[in-house]
Amino acid sequence: MTNELLAAKTAAINEDLAYHQARVVLLISSVMTKKGAGKKLDGLTKLAKLDFLVRYPILAQRVVPALSSDGRLRPSEDDARESEAPMIRYKYGPWDDRYYPVIGALVGRGLATYQKGRAGSIALRLTAAGQRLAAELRASDSWRDIAQRCDAVADQVGDWTGNRLKEAIYERLPEVLDRPHREVIRR
Numbered sequence: 001m002t003n004e005l006l007a008a009k010t011a012a013i014n015e016d017l018a019y020h021q022a023r024v025v026l027l028i029s030s031v032m033t034k035k036g037a038g039k040k041l042d043g044l045t046k047l048a049k050l051d052f053l054v055r056y057p058i059l060a061q062r063v064v065p066a067l068s069s070d071g072r073l074r075p076s077e078d079d080a081r082e083s084e085a086p087m088i089r090y091k092y093g094p095w096d097d098r099y100y101p102v103i104g105a106l107v108g109r110g111l112a113t114y115q116k117g118r119a120g121s122i123a124l125r126l127t128a129a130g131q132r133l134a135a136e137l138r139a140s141d142s143w144r145d146i147a148q149r150c151d152a153v154a155d156q157v158g159d160w161t162g163n164r165l166k167e168a169i170y171e172r173l174p175e176v177l178d179r180p181h182r183e184v185i186r187r
Helices: 003-032 044-055 057-063 065-069 077-081 099-108 128-139 141-157 162-172
Strands: 087-090 093-095 112-116 122-126
Touching (some): 003 122, 003 128, 003 141, 044 057, 044 099, 057 065, 099 112, 128 141
Antiparallel strands (some): 087 093, 112 122
């Protein structure tokens, strides 16, 4: 592999991780500001399932019918064809292998901290710097729709446990689970 090709590939990976970090910051921000959340997002399963609903707005409306009438979810024409950031079928439902490096980067950059969660789980809380970044993203035209999706999902199911979210996805989207493990979920 040439140096130019390696540099281009590295830049693409970094851009992809930055996109996912920004979306996760917005999602944590949306959840941690809800009453009863304890100013944190409790559990990686919960993060993954909430993120699934944000990334797949058409499927989210099937999992949480109340989201169908929430104009903030606003699936675009592109969403009708395919998710902008597809996830994979994992043994516990939709998952993204990038969560560990994304969360690690947020913690390492001082944007989020680990907190003690319920029943021994790990929770995430944005730092003051993370909250400032979330506010900046919310104010930008390019992130406004994603921020609104995060808010809609957090308002409807932000107080659900990760397990309850997982069970709702299993119950209402059996076709997502009737795929081989590690298969990409396109819609």
